[in-house]
Structures are given as structure tokens and as C-alpha cells.
Amino acid sequence: MRQLFPTGPETDARHILAELTADPDDGPLVCGDERVIDFLTRFARKLLAPGTARAYPELASLGFFLRKGEIGKALRSVHTTDGVFRFPRGLAFHVPPANVDTIFVYSWALSALAGNRNVVRVSPRTAGAGQAVLDALNEIDVHPAIAQTQRMVGYQRDDEATAALSAACDLRVLWGGDRAIAALRRHPLAPHARELTFPDRASFAAISLPGWRKASQTERREAVRGFYNDAYWFDQAACASPRAVFWIGEPAEAPGAQREFRALLREVLDEQRYVTDPAMAVQQRVAGYGMAADGLASGLGFDAGVATIQLAEPGAVPREWLAAGTFAHATLRTLPELAKIVRRKDQTLTQFGFTDDELARFVRATGGSGVDRIVSFGSALTFSPVWDGYDLLHEFTRLVTVRST
Amino acid sequence: MSAADGLLPELAALTEHHRERCQPYARILDALGVPREFSDVEELPWLPVRMFKTHELRSVPDDEVFKVLTSSGTTGGGASRIYLDKDAAAAQTRHLGATLRAVLGPKRLPMLMVDTVGIIKNRREFSARGAGVLGMATFGRDHTYLLDEHDEPDVGALRNFLARHGGAPFLIFGFTFMVWQYLYEVAREHSLDLSNGILIHSGGWKKLADRAVDNEEFRRRFRADTGLARVHNYYGMIEQIGTVFLEGPSGDGLYCPDFADVVIRDPETWARQPIGVPGVIQVMSTLPRSYPGHVLLTEDLGVLHGVDDGDWPGKRFSVLGRLPRAEVRGCSDTFAARGAAA
Known part of the structure; x- marks a missing residue:
């Protein structure tokens, strides 16, 4: 298993999971975590840099989506009232499609904003805009808590790795063709875990x-x-x-x-x-x-x-x-x-x-x-935090309710 | 009046014939608003050759289908299915024979197959290559197969064949890259004399490109190193079985048999390209009566070199290679099937 972000030596699912499960030194991520917001806004600035935005216009759209103002707007939509606490789901395992280089970045970024630990299996064929995303991520001076909890990996068809990550995650996010999704669903999730799929539409x-x-x-x-x-x-x-x-x-x-x-x-x-x-x-x-x-x-x-x-x-x-x-x-x-x-x-x-x-x-x-x-007309490809009918920040978090009377 | 214009009445009648008998074909022509009369072969409606992979297109009732030919699906979308009735099956052999007689003469010649006998013996895995070998075998006699059961050249068999038949004209058939890899290299290594041979070969140059062997180099080195000078490449496809475009004796291009024609089209406007300008090859033949394959747009690029200015009368052209596959971005399984994704 190759570590694409943060870059590192060849590893395997067991090691990645062990590292992801440990709590960061300065505390676990929370929903709307400042460390994540800081990271995402710096990532957005990289994407909006003239060179990158010119080469890959879709990355500029992604950059706009991750600006501080937009992030704030998204977070306000999951504001809770007294007696309701919103928490991350835990560990999210994302399997994006091979050919749309960047759409997975949206769901990953929202999942990170929700405070989840994330492992993203990036397609081995990633090139172009997808590679530019990885390059931009790796150029950022990352907070240790981010480096520990946000991982992009690459591996060839490997059922063992997919099975291990599936069994360990609290949330699985699958993108891609109907056949690809059916194949991934052969790997069971933990009983409490849930899945979000983005199939052919x-x-x-x-x-x-x-x-x-x-x-x-x-x-x-x-x-x-x-x-x-x-x-x-x-x-x-x-x-x-x-x-x-x-x-x-x-x-x-x-x-x-x-x-x-x-x-x-x-x-x-x-x-x-x-x-x-x-x-x-x-x-x-x-x-x-x-x-x-x-x-x-x-x-x-x-x-x-x-x-x-x-x-x-x-x-x-x-x-x-x-x-x-x-x-x-x-x-x-x-x-x-x-x-x-x-x-x-x-x-x-x-x-x-x-x-x-x-x-x-x-x-x-x-x-x-x-x-x-x-x-x-003209907005079909503009990503929104509500996608395929799901309000993603809601899907990526869970609620704890407290009533004293 | 060129031969091509001479084919117009027959091709137009075939268009009408298929329109009456093949409902999917009629629907396509109706949707395109194709008229019933044509003033030039260029106006005839063409079908993309891949339609035979995606649809069952035949102009004979089910109970008259005598043979179904299937191609290997090399470009995705499965295999072509070509439906022949008895008449069509007989006509394709007869016409192929007539085309080949122009270079082979009237008598059947001893024949060297640059292939393994296994390719036609294993009927269960009958391949396009096997069909080609079997189809061509009819035009020769005393067949010797150059490759043994392990696909290794059998030099002893080749020596025996040449000892018996090498003193008079004999026929060699094979796929271009195999002819090069097995026959040329073995004949050169063992200094064998192929000067009485007539080579008929096909299959394209892609596999030889990395050895920097093109048609000219192929001909030059065969002549220099083995004495083989009578070399005819040909172009043909299962979707127009029986129709082959044979290379002239000097290698100056591929020629149409008198029942076929070719047009090179601009892929942007689909207009006819002038001589010397590459485009997509459209092939026409009066042979296909049992399926609407008489006017086809291939997925090959080609160029017309001239008309009535070469070895034989008529148009001469070259095949330049396959249309490059379109790379598509997107999130669906479709692209996995097209070799681009997950």
C-alpha cells in the first residue's frame, strides 16, 4: 500500500489502521475542528493559485468550495440546539471513482470537517487533476493531528486491504459504477457502521x-x-x-x-x-x-x-x-x-x-x-454539501441528545 | 465512367433490398431521412462497422441463416455477428477466389501456411485468425503449416516444403506479424530461397511498428534476404466477408475488386477527402445481401493515393492504422468496459 498523502514508505492496512486509531497528542478531532479548517483553507489557497487553476479549472471550483466563508456556511447548517451534541462518526473509508479525478475531494473534505478520521483509496490510475490534488496536499505544512488522521493511500486490486478497511470503519463512502460498488459491497462492515453510495446516475x-x-x-x-x-x-x-x-x-x-x-x-x-x-x-x-x-x-x-x-x-x-x-x-x-x-x-x-x-x-x-x-444551466457540475439527496455533513456526523427531565 | 460509378445502381438497389428486409436498418435510414434515390456512391448511407457488435442486423429470416460469423471483439462492445444464408456463403468464396486469381493464376498452388494447424483444428475456439486461415486454405493445395503445436517454426517442415514445391510458384499465407516473426526471420537465418513464392498477408503493422518494420521495409527485406518478391498485403474485414482489397504487385497501394469501392472521409464533416488527405475509410461492396453490410464506415484511417495511375486500374489507397480510442472521463462503468477506468 502506497502512502500518497502524507507521503511515506510502503505500508499495509493494519499499520494504517493502528496509526489512525490512536488519538492525536492535542486531542481528537471534533466537528468543525479548527485544525481541519486551517488545513482546508490552506489547501484551498493552493488550488486557487493561478498555475493550478489554469491547468485544472475543476480544481479552482474545488478551491472556491473550500474557502473559509463557504466552510463557515456549511458548519452553520449543522449547528445544534441545547441538549444536542454533534460528533464525528469516527473512521471513514472512501473509495472514489477512477475517472472523475476530484469529486471525492469534496466528500473527503466534508468528512474531515465533520471531524472524522479518513482513509481514502485513491485510484492507481490517478493522473492530471487528481495528482495535482495530491501534490497540493503534500506541499502544505501539515499539523501533526491532520497528518495522523487524514490519509490517502493507493493500492492495486487487493481484497484483503479493502476487507480490513471496511471491517474497521464506521462509515464507508463508495463512488463509481454500479458494478464497482457491487464488488466493494462484498466486504462486510461492522454492525454499527453505515454506508453512503454514489452510484451511476x-x-x-x-x-x-x-x-x-x-x-x-x-x-x-x-x-x-x-x-x-x-x-x-x-x-x-x-x-x-x-x-x-x-x-x-x-x-x-x-x-x-x-x-x-x-x-x-x-x-x-x-x-x-x-x-x-x-x-x-x-x-x-x-x-x-x-x-x-x-x-x-x-x-x-x-x-x-x-x-x-x-x-x-x-x-x-x-x-x-x-x-x-x-x-x-x-x-x-x-x-x-x-x-x-x-x-x-x-x-x-x-x-x-x-x-x-x-x-x-x-x-x-x-x-x-x-x-x-x-x-x-451552467451549474450542473457545481458541487454542493447536499449531494445525491444527502446532506453530507449530517451523514458524516451523529447526534447525542441529553435530557435531564 | 469509373468502376465506382458503375456500382451505384447495384449498391442503391442493395440499400433498398436491406431497407425492405432488415427493420433496424430501415429505422436508421428513416431516422436519418435517407432518400430512396442517389446520384453518387458517396451519398449512400453508411453504417459504422461497430453496429454489427451492438445489434443483430440481418436481411434474411431466421430459418434461412446458414452460417453466423463472429469476430473477436478487439475494440470493445463484444463480437460482430454476421449472418449468411447459403447464397451469401457461396458468393463470398466465389468472389474471394476471383480476386485472388488475379495474382495466383487459375490453378491451385501448393500452400505454405504461416500458422499452426491447431488454429483450424480446435473448432471449439474458432477464432477470426482460424477463419482467415480456413477461408484461404481453399485457394491452395498440399498445405504445410510452418508452426508446430508449440507455435515454434518447424524448419524441417519448411525445408521439406521447399524441396518439393520451391522450384515452381507456390502460395504463402499468414498474418503480417507472424509472417515477419516466423517466416522472414527463419528463412533469413537458414538462407532459404523463397523466390518462387507468392505471399498473401494481412493483419496490420501495429505489432511490427516497434521493430520499425513498415510495408516498404517488409517488402525490401523479404526480397533482399529470401528472394521473395511477389508480396500482396490485403485489407478486409469479417463484416464484408469475401471482399478483399489487394495490394498491387509493386506495393503501390491497395486496390478495389471490381465489385467493391472505397471512400476516405473527413471525420469532422464526413465529406469525401481528396487524394493524399487521410481520413476514415468507408468500404462498399455488392456482396453483402444477407446483412446490411454493403456500405460500412470502418474504424481505420486511410489515405487515397490516386486513381488509374498505378499497377492496376482504379483507386489505390493505404491503411494508416486504427482510429485512436476516445479517452473519456466520467464516473460510470461504461468506461471500465472501454478500458479507461476502475
């Missing part, structure tokens, strides 16, 4: 046709720029990236609005100097043709970098990744009709042109059957 966009009509040309272009960021940043493969666009309103208006949207998206791709990889262009065709062959698509259109699939019916919405820049389109008269289509697997609805009332009516109509969050 699907996300969509919804555009209000009246809202689109009312918007100025500038607002429409800005919306499409936001959509571009949501969809193209991670090759449309982040869980929150929209895979389909629902046009909500009078069906007769949809084709014209859609044509304009498609043209604007093309312009944004040019503006961003987006280059379609030839293999990805072929993948777009394979995905679109496949949906047509299965009777799920009634129309296909291909512009450079953008594949447009007209769904044969709105319920045929794709929930699997198709190809970067591949969008299924469907039209519905009202947003509550979409409530009948969404499922538990559906995570983010990025929206343009709806009122708060319309969105609230939609959410009530779902009855919680699907969609964890609704955000405006």
Missing part, C-alpha cells in the same frame, strides 16, 4: 418554451454556454451532465426553438475551439444509430461535435452514457408530465426559463420518485 435538461421565447438573444446564448459547460466538461460523462433535453410547452414551438438551440451550441463549440475526436464522432453515430435501430429514435441529426436524437417518445430517454456531445430531445406540454418519466436513478435537472413555482410544482409531482437537484 442520469441527468437531464429542461427548457421552458415560453421562457425561451421571452429570453433575449444574449440570455439564450448565455444559457447555451452554461449548457456547454454542463455537458462537455467531462465528455458528458459526469453523473450530473445532461443526456437529454426536454422542451416544455406548446409542441408546435419546439422545432424552431430546438433549431436555434442547436445552432447556438455549434457557435459555442467554435468559440470554445472544441475539437471532436474522430473516434468520438464515430461513437456518436453508433449511439444514435443504435437508438434508431431499437425504435427509440425517430430522427437523427449530426453537426460537428453535436449529435441530435429525436426521441420516438419521451419515456425512451437514455440513462446510459452515449457519446460526448450526444443529446436526446423530446417535447412535453407541462413539466409535471416529466415527473412521470423520472426515476430514482435520475440526479440533476438543469433548467432554463422556469419559475420557482413551476419547479416546485414539478418536484411535488415527482413525489420523490426521482431527481435530487434542480439547478440552472
Whole structure:
């Protein structure tokens, strides 16, 4: 087992666990621990350094998330009243996905802020932004209590290590594909321990046709720029990236609005100097043709970098990744009709042109059957302390209640 | 009028034929808004070759399927499944034979296989390589397999073969890297004379790239060190079984048989690339009648060198390699399957 943060000699799960279990000399971590806050804010400054932020824009977002003001806001949300005490859960074992380099840092940072001891298994394939995170962490002059309680390790497929860490932890946080999660779940937890999983999700966009009509040309272009960021940043493969666009309103208006949207998206791709990889262009065709062959698509259109699939019916919405820049389109008269289509697997609805009332009516109509969050175009990938429907600081802590009468 | 234009009526009729008989294919064409008439082969709708891995595409009813060919799934997404009825199976052998006769002559020649006999004996693990060897064996006689059961070159068998047949034209067949690794190196080491051989080989140059052997070097060294000068690389795929694009005698490019054509496309605009500009290879053949494989976009890059200006009439082109796989970031299992993640 390699020690990636803090760096150290080759070790094993037994040693890591022994070191993690001992209390730091100046006392165990508490929820909202000053030592953690100091560490995270210094980490944030590293991420916001111009060189790092330029090379990896997603690290700048992470840096913003960890600024002192944001941390304070998050901590205020778990403020307790008299007679209620909030404590860390204990030892948290995190297994992040291999390919989204940085999302695990959010859940780890919140778990640290909750006062947990953390061991994170970083994917052996980590490179780029993930490596930059480790480099930034290792450049910080770390308080001994942090170095002792916050550990990032790397190991190749090793059931023994995973089993030992699983058995010892109070909280296990799993990210990744459904298969990867199923494989990790073979390793039992202690009876009192709990688990939080972030499996494969699907996300969509919804555009209000009246809202689109009312918007100025500038607002429409800005919306499409936001959509571009949501969809193209991670090759449309982040869980929150929209895979389909629902046009909500009078069906007769949809084709014209859609044509304009498609043209604007093309312009944004040019503006961003987006280059379609030839293999990805072929993948777009394979995905679109496949949906047509299965009777799920009634129309296909291909512009450079953008594949447009007209769904044969709105319920045929794709929930699997198709190809970067591949969008299924469907039209519905009202947003509550979409409530009948969404499922538990559906995570983010990025929206343009709806009122708060319309969105609230939609959410009530779902009855919680699907969609964890609704955000405006451009914010799909912005992490929030409430993720996949979980208020993470609440999940990462536990309560002790005291009543004398 | 070039040969390619001559194929338009037949390819357009095939498009209609498959449209009527293969529902998934018809749905794709309808979704694309493909017209019923075409003024140029370039307008014909192409299918990405990978569709045969993801979908069952056939234009014959279940009870007329005579043979199902499967490819090894080297690019992910499983194996291609190609459905042949009796007529299609017979036609592919006949057309492959006609193409090869251009370089082999009318008579079947003694044949040296640069492979092991095990590759065709073990029917249970029948591979694409085995299918290639078996398909080609029909065009020769008195087969000798160069490799023994441990995949080691059997120099004694090679000497025997040359003693019996080396004085007159004989046929050599094998996969490019095996031909190089086993036949070339052994023949050079033992100073064997292959000057009456006609080598037919295929499989690509990727495995030879780290030895700095490309087509030119391959031909040059075979000629210099073994006397073998009649060398024909070919390009073909299971999804267009029976159609091979054979290299001209001087090695100036691959040529289309008279029932096939090729177009190089710009991967950004999908427009036809001019001569000399690399792009994605699209292959067309009038052979596939039992499955809609008559117009296919491959996942290979190629370049057109010229038209009617080489060894043989028609277009000549080269294959430059595979399209590089798209690397994708993301959190799903999809990428594990594509070889990029967890």
C-alpha cells in the first residue's frame, strides 16, 4: 500500500489502521475542528493559485468550495440546539471513482470537517487533476493531528486491504459504477457502521418554451454556454451532465426553438475551439444509430461535435452514457408530465426559463420518485454539501441528545 | 465512367433490398431521412462497422441463416455477428477466389501456411485468425503449416516444403506479424530461397511498428534476404466477408475488386477527402445481401493515393492504422468496459 498523502514508505492496512486509531497528542478531532479548517483553507489557497487553476479549472471550483466563508456556511447548517451534541462518526473509508479525478475531494473534505478520521483509496490510475490534488496536499505544512488522521493511500486490486478497511470503519463512502460498488459491497462492515453510495446516475435538461421565447438573444446564448459547460466538461460523462433535453410547452414551438438551440451550441463549440475526436464522432453515430435501430429514435441529426436524437417518445430517454456531445430531445406540454418519466436513478435537472413555482410544482409531482437537484444551466457540475439527496455533513456526523427531565 | 460509378445502381438497389428486409436498418435510414434515390456512391448511407457488435442486423429470416460469423471483439462492445444464408456463403468464396486469381493464376498452388494447424483444428475456439486461415486454405493445395503445436517454426517442415514445391510458384499465407516473426526471420537465418513464392498477408503493422518494420521495409527485406518478391498485403474485414482489397504487385497501394469501392472521409464533416488527405475509410461492396453490410464506415484511417495511375486500374489507397480510442472521463462503468477506468 502506497502512502500518497502524507507521503511515506510502503505500508499495509493494519499499520494504517493502528496509526489512525490512536488519538492525536492535542486531542481528537471534533466537528468543525479548527485544525481541519486551517488545513482546508490552506489547501484551498493552493488550488486557487493561478498555475493550478489554469491547468485544472475543476480544481479552482474545488478551491472556491473550500474557502473559509463557504466552510463557515456549511458548519452553520449543522449547528445544534441545547441538549444536542454533534460528533464525528469516527473512521471513514472512501473509495472514489477512477475517472472523475476530484469529486471525492469534496466528500473527503466534508468528512474531515465533520471531524472524522479518513482513509481514502485513491485510484492507481490517478493522473492530471487528481495528482495535482495530491501534490497540493503534500506541499502544505501539515499539523501533526491532520497528518495522523487524514490519509490517502493507493493500492492495486487487493481484497484483503479493502476487507480490513471496511471491517474497521464506521462509515464507508463508495463512488463509481454500479458494478464497482457491487464488488466493494462484498466486504462486510461492522454492525454499527453505515454506508453512503454514489452510484451511476442520469441527468437531464429542461427548457421552458415560453421562457425561451421571452429570453433575449444574449440570455439564450448565455444559457447555451452554461449548457456547454454542463455537458462537455467531462465528455458528458459526469453523473450530473445532461443526456437529454426536454422542451416544455406548446409542441408546435419546439422545432424552431430546438433549431436555434442547436445552432447556438455549434457557435459555442467554435468559440470554445472544441475539437471532436474522430473516434468520438464515430461513437456518436453508433449511439444514435443504435437508438434508431431499437425504435427509440425517430430522427437523427449530426453537426460537428453535436449529435441530435429525436426521441420516438419521451419515456425512451437514455440513462446510459452515449457519446460526448450526444443529446436526446423530446417535447412535453407541462413539466409535471416529466415527473412521470423520472426515476430514482435520475440526479440533476438543469433548467432554463422556469419559475420557482413551476419547479416546485414539478418536484411535488415527482413525489420523490426521482431527481435530487434542480439547478440552472451552467451549474450542473457545481458541487454542493447536499449531494445525491444527502446532506453530507449530517451523514458524516451523529447526534447525542441529553435530557435531564 | 469509373468502376465506382458503375456500382451505384447495384449498391442503391442493395440499400433498398436491406431497407425492405432488415427493420433496424430501415429505422436508421428513416431516422436519418435517407432518400430512396442517389446520384453518387458517396451519398449512400453508411453504417459504422461497430453496429454489427451492438445489434443483430440481418436481411434474411431466421430459418434461412446458414452460417453466423463472429469476430473477436478487439475494440470493445463484444463480437460482430454476421449472418449468411447459403447464397451469401457461396458468393463470398466465389468472389474471394476471383480476386485472388488475379495474382495466383487459375490453378491451385501448393500452400505454405504461416500458422499452426491447431488454429483450424480446435473448432471449439474458432477464432477470426482460424477463419482467415480456413477461408484461404481453399485457394491452395498440399498445405504445410510452418508452426508446430508449440507455435515454434518447424524448419524441417519448411525445408521439406521447399524441396518439393520451391522450384515452381507456390502460395504463402499468414498474418503480417507472424509472417515477419516466423517466416522472414527463419528463412533469413537458414538462407532459404523463397523466390518462387507468392505471399498473401494481412493483419496490420501495429505489432511490427516497434521493430520499425513498415510495408516498404517488409517488402525490401523479404526480397533482399529470401528472394521473395511477389508480396500482396490485403485489407478486409469479417463484416464484408469475401471482399478483399489487394495490394498491387509493386506495393503501390491497395486496390478495389471490381465489385467493391472505397471512400476516405473527413471525420469532422464526413465529406469525401481528396487524394493524399487521410481520413476514415468507408468500404462498399455488392456482396453483402444477407446483412446490411454493403456500405460500412470502418474504424481505420486511410489515405487515397490516386486513381488509374498505378499497377492496376482504379483507386489505390493505404491503411494508416486504427482510429485512436476516445479517452473519456466520467464516473460510470461504461468506461471500465472501454478500458479507461476502475
